[in-house]
Amino acid sequence: MSEFLNMGGYAVYVWSSYGLAALILWLNWYLPRRQHQQLLQQNKRRHHGTGE
Amino acid sequence: MYLWFNKLGSPPHFYRIAGKWLPWLSAVFALLLITGLYGGLVYAPTDYQQGESFRIIYIHVPAAWMSLFVYVVMAFCGVVIIVWRMKLAEVVLISSAPIGASFTFLALATGSLWGKPMWGTWWVWDARLTSELILLFLYLGVIGLHSAIDDKRIASRAVAILAIVGVVNIPIIHYSVEWWNSLHQGPTVTKFDKPSIDMRMLIPLLIMALSFQIYYVIALFQSSRAELLRRERNSKWVAELSGGN
Amino acid sequence: MNRLSLTQAFIFLLRRDLTLVFRNRGELANPLLFFILVITLFPLAIGAIPELLARIAPGIIWVAALLAAMLSLDSIFRSDFDDGSLEQLLLSAHPMPVLVLAKVCAHWLVTGLPLLIMAPVLAEMLGMASEAQGILLLTILIGTPVLSLIGAIGVALTIGLRKGGIILSLLVLPLYVPVLIFAASAIENAALGLDVSAQINMLLAFLFLALSLSPWATAAALKMSMS
Numbered sequence: 001m002s003e004f005l006n007m008g009g010y011a012v013y014v015w016s017s018y019g020l021a022a023l024i025l026w027l028n029w030y031l032p033r034r035q036h037q038q039l040l041q042q043n044k045r046r047h048h049g050t051g052e
Numbered sequence: 053m054y055l056w057f058n059k060l061g062s063p064p065h066f067y068r069i070a071g072k073w074l075p076w077l078s079a080v081f082a083l084l085l086i087t088g089l090y091g092g093l094v095y096a097p098t099d100y101q102q103g104e105s106f107r108i109i110y111i112h113v114p115a116a117w118m119s120l121f122v123y124v125v126m127a128f129c130g131v132v133i134i135v136w137r138m139k140l141a142e143v144v145l146i147s148s149a150p151i152g153a154s155f156t157f158l159a160l161a162t163g164s165l166w167g168k169p170m171w172g173t174w175w176v177w178d179a180r181l182t183s184e185l186i187l188l189f190l191y192l193g194v195i196g197l198h199s200a201i202d203d204k205r206i207a208s209r210a211v212a213i214l215a216i217v218g219v220v221n222i223p224i225i226h227y228s229v230e231w232w233n234s235l236h237q238g239p240t241v242t243k244f245d246k247p248s249i250d251m252r253m254l255i256p257l258l259i260m261a262l263s264f265q266i267y268y269v270i271a272l273f274q275s276s277r278a279e280l281l282r283r284e285r286n287s288k289w290v291a292e293l294s295g296g297n
Numbered sequence: 298m299n300r301l302s303l304t305q306a307f308i309f310l311l312r313r314d315l316t317l318v319f320r321n322r323g324e325l326a327n328p329l330l331f332f333i334l335v336i337t338l339f340p341l342a343i344g345a346i347p348e349l350l351a352r353i354a355p356g357i358i359w360v361a362a363l364l365a366a367m368l369s370l371d372s373i374f375r376s377d378f379d380d381g382s383l384e385q386l387l388l389s390a391h392p393m394p395v396l397v398l399a400k401v402c403a404h405w406l407v408t409g410l411p412l413l414i415m416a417p418v419l420a421e422m423l424g425m426a427s428e429a430q431g432i433l434l435l436t437i438l439i440g441t442p443v444l445s446l447i448g449a450i451g452v453a454l455t456i457g458l459r460k461g462g463i464i465l466s467l468l469v470l471p472l473y474v475p476v477l478i479f480a481a482s483a484i485e486n487a488a489l490g491l492d493v494s495a496q497i498n499m500l501l502a503f504l505f506l507a508l509s510l511s512p513w514a515t516a517a518a519l520k521m522s523m524s
Binding site for chain 3: 134186187189190192193196197200201206209210213214216217218220221224225227228229231232
């Protein structure tokens with residue numbers, strides 16, 4: 001297992017790459033999703049506020 | 053067929069369909085990702101020249117492929133915007149830009165992380181890295197121009213033109229830079245006759261590439277739905293959303 | 298009211314733009330002065346080492362030409378945009394791409410041509426080999442129109458923006474890179490006595506590509522910017 005994590009001495013480079021990929025992929029999913037939810041909230045407030 | 057295309061182009065329809073597809077796409081993505089990661093990190097044999105550091109290829113190459121693919125998608129949307137003024141194409145174009153830019157940045161960063169142990173330096177002016185850097189500027193140009201113009205329908209047409217001009221330039225820039233310098237490894241995967249890469253290394257690569265493709269669609273759907281809500285907030289179908297939910 | 302033929306319209310617009318520029322002769326010198334200034338900065342920054350300067354002279358001159366071109370781009374459409382003539386041009390019966398070509402032509406005559414004239418002097422000051430200077434002029438002759446043509450697209454896209462200048466550079470510089478690469482390479486090869494036909498052919502290809510496509514892209518961008 002420790003051999004796997006060590007990546008033949010290249011651990012810093014390999015895991016940084018995979019970690020960076022994970023971060024970027026997560027951000028591109030999470031940020032739009034959060035905006036979406038905020039917009040839905042705003043939408044609800046607009047239409048229920050004026051209606052009922 | 054035309055009817056299906058027309059229906060797909062309608063914002064409320066796309067909003068609903070994209071919402072329905074997201075969980076399925078996420079499942080497929082998770083599956084492909086786990087398979088690809090296992091294949092790349094465990095199954096693929098150690099490279100005899102580069103040791104374990106070559107495993108960065110499983111991020112670097114799919115990211116680079118996607119960075120080009122997404123720009124082509126944007127250019128295609130650009131044509132649709134100029135010719136048919138399709139609103140959905142406008143949304144897809146601008147939603148794709150940050151995703152494409154992210155892939156480009158990832159390709160550059162992982163390229164550096166791969167290059168440091170291999171070439172001894174964080175940056176080299178090799179053909180692929182240099183043209184990727186220029187591609188990043190092309191993406192930033194699209195994002196910047198779109199945000200600089202207030203009227204978003206005009207902004208969409210501006211970036212449509214920019215994307216089309218850009219896509220014509222990508223092969224030119226790529227050819228120019230490659231002609232100018234070449235340190236990077238020659239094409240090992242796109243040689244269709246006999247790839248000079250071991251099958252056990254190739255298959256995880258293709259799986260990761262496919263998983264990145266699916267991911268792009270997921271991120272695109274997520275971002276497009278948000279953008280549609282933003283643009284169409286005064287329309288009836290958006291109002292009805294809050295009533296239903 | 299006489300209807301002008303297309304050629305007459307082209308020439309009319311070209312002459313008009315040139316006349317307007319010459320009325321403001323101070324403005325004419327700006328890109329040229331900038332070009333000279335930038336080139337002068339390099340020996341000051343790097344140290345006046347003759348071999349080094351001679352080696353990087355092609356690059357310095359072309360980067361300076363690029364920057365000077367970019368700085369002058371705004372003038373292609375700015376004054377017409379400000380006083381409403383641009384809208385009139387868009388409404389005219391003549392095809393906009395041709396009118397655009399006339400304006401870009403005028404721009405090149407005013408900004409590219411002076412560079413062509415000054416370049417040998419500056420090349421000599423940087424110690425560039427004389428065999429290379431001929432190719433330098435050729436690359437500037439072919440390359441600077443490409444810069445004007447591509448730059449026009451960028452200007453057309455950003456003309457309506459308040460801080461258009463900054464984003465103009467971001468848009469246009471990536472597109473300038475191939476011209477820079479092949480021009481600098483041609484001059485370097487010439488200095489070494491090697492064959493330059495490949496590079497010159499590529500530059501010519503860029504010129505013809507830009508001549509045929511950029512007026513349309515510029516016209517489309519103008520129509521959209523003015524709407």
